Amino acid sequence: MQSNVVSLPLTEFKLNKMTERQAQVFNYDEAEQQFITLLYLEDLDKKLAAQPEISVNFERAIAHAIEIAYKGEWGDSDAAHLFLQRVLYRINRINLFWYDDLRHYTNERSYYLQKIRNQIEEVWQEWEISQIDVEALQKLDTTQALIERGERDLDPPLSEDARYIREEMTEAGYRHLLAIASFDGLVEASRLSRILGGAANEVQCTLVRVLLEEYGNGRLSRKHSTFFAQMLAEFGMNTEPEGYFDIVPWEVLASINHNFLLTECKRYFLRYNGGLTYFEIVGPSIYKNYLTAAQRLKLSDAAMGYWELHIREDERHGRWMLDDVALPLVDMYPDEAWQIVLGYDQEKFMADRAGASVVRSIRSNC
Numbered sequence: 001m002q003s004n005v006v007s008l009p010l011t012e013f014k015l016n017k018m019t020e021r022q023a024q025v026f027n028y029d030e031a032e033q034q035f036i037t038l039l040y041l042e043d044l045d046k047k048l049a050a051q052p053e054i055s056v057n058f059e060r061a062i063a064h065a066i067e068i069a070y071k072g073e074w075g076d077s078d079a080a081h082l083f084l085q086r087v088l089y090r091i092n093r094i095n096l097f098w099y100d101d102l103r104h105y106t107n108e109r110s111y112y113l114q115k116i117r118n119q120i121e122e123v124w125q126e127w128e129i130s131q132i133d134v135e136a137l138q139k140l141d142t143t144q145a146l147i148e149r150g151e152r153d154l155d156p157p158l159s160e161d162a163r164y165i166r167e168e169m170t171e172a173g174y175r176h177l178l179a180i181a182s183f184d185g186l187v188e189a190s191r192l193s194r195i196l197g198g199a200a201n202e203v204q205c206t207l208v209r210v211l212l213e214e215y216g217n218g219r220l221s222r223k224h225s226t227f228f229a230q231m232l233a234e235f236g237m238n239t240e241p242e243g244y245f246d247i248v249p250w251e252v253l254a255s256i257n258h259n260f261l262l263t264e265c266k267r268y269f270l271r272y273n274g275g276l277t278y279f280e281i282v283g284p285s286i287y288k289n290y291l292t293a294a295q296r297l298k299l300s301d302a303a304m305g306y307w308e309l310h311i312r313e314d315e316r317h318g319r320w321m322l323d324d325v326a327l328p329l330v331d332m333y334p335d336e337a338w339q340i341v342l343g344y345d346q347e348k349f350m351a352d353r354a355g356a357s358v359v360r361s362i363r364s365n366c
Contacts, residue, residue: 028083031061035087044107055112062087062119070127078250084120085253086245091117092260096190098241121261128258132346142330142337146277149344150322153282158289161359166292173366174293175235179244180358184256185228185306186241189214194263195272203332206324207273210280210317224313227306234303247365249357255350262343270329270336274343277326279351281318284311286355 035058041047048055061083067073068080094108107113137145158166169177192211196204216222229239238244262272287307294304326344330337 026061026064028061028065028079031058032083032086034058035090039090039107039113040104042103042106044110045112048112062116066120066123070123081254082250084124085250085257088117088120088124088257088260089253092257092264095194095260095264096187124254125261128254128346128350131349132342134342137341137345138338140338140341142341143327145341146274146322146326146330146344149278149341150281150318153278153348154285154318156282156285161356162286162289164359164363165289166296169293169362170366171297171299173362174297174299175237176247176362176366177290177358178231178235178237180248180252180361182228182232182237182239182244183242183248183252186225186239188224188228191259191263192276195266195269203273203325203328206320210320213313213317224306224309227309230302231304231306234300247361249354249361251350251354251357255347255354258346258350268339268343270333270339271343271346273321273325273329274340274345275347276343277318277321277340278344278347280314280321282348282351283314283318287311287314 034055038044038048038055038058064075065080065083068075068077069084091113094105094113098104165177189211192207192214196208196211198204212218214224216224216226220226232239259272259275262268262275287310291304291307291311294307326340329340333339
């Protein structure tokens with residue numbers, strides 16, 4: 001990974017900026033390593049109360065990156081976004097169990113980690129939502145809006161990036177695509193599990209059905225992530241979850257962290273299900289691009305099996321999500337149903353942004 005060192009010339013700042021930040025040179029890689037040390041420190045909150053100085057440099061980097069990423073200050077915004085999303089992800093991932101050293105979860109209830117997460121999320125989410133016309137969504141006929149969006153996204157026209165993947169991407173580019181996609185593909189649907197508890201109804205049961213199919217109905221050999229691992233293995237690539245963390249663009253991490261937020265906060269239940277509806281509806285069209293590329297490159301069946309499986313199953317999941325989850329939720333929450341459309345539109349916006357960043361990464365590195 002390239003070093004995210006950001007030098008800040010004083011001449012680029014207005015005179016009223018904080019002098020300390022003007023003179024500072026922020027090394028985000030170093031700050032992230034400091035954070036990892038804090039993350040696994042036994043009794044983190046107690047140690048910080050006794051020695052607050054051990055977190056000062058990291059907190060300065062966080063404050064600076066927020067200014068750059070979300071408040072339009074001069075600097076390398078991509079590096080700032082990446083640093084913040086990597087920190088967020090390291091906190092969020094503790095909500096899942098990775099079958100690793102139990103000591104990695106020693107601070108899962110840490111107030112300090114909650115404070116850092118909330119500090120980033122507050123300004124990040126304001127920045128994200130500012131790119132959506134929420135007032136316009138609140139005035140829509142929600143049922144009609146969801147049906148129209150579902151019809152539009154079921155078979156969207158090919159974008160320039162989609163044509164590149166289908167017609168130009170090399171085998172090296174395909175491997176790069178797999179590496180980035182593995183970050184989510186090897187733990188697929190894990191975040192969905194976070195919303196399944198509670199009162200029994202048809203919506204809940206449909207979501208459980210989606211999760212069960214993603215998990216191969218309880219058989220590891222049929223679990224979707226197993227098929228993804230087989231694609232990686234076909235090229236001799238790393239099949240461990242998070243094995244390619246260092247090449248994942250911030251836009252991809254942002255989509256993952258956004259889903260963590262929506263699934264961990266039940267107030268956002270409607271938004272999450274709107275987003276999942278988009279994801280399941282549009283999935284087959286995206287996977288067809290990847291499958292077409294693999295077929296053009298004359299790759300083995302094992303090197304493309306995950307895409308074929310998803311095209312079949314997500315066509316069904318998309319119908320379930322629209323007909324048996326999203327539309328019933330409109331009836332259950334008529335005054336708040338616009339949030340389902342918000343979740344749908346925001347997922348599309350963030351997914352398109354992430355997809356474009358993946359293609360840029362492939363073009364740059366392959």
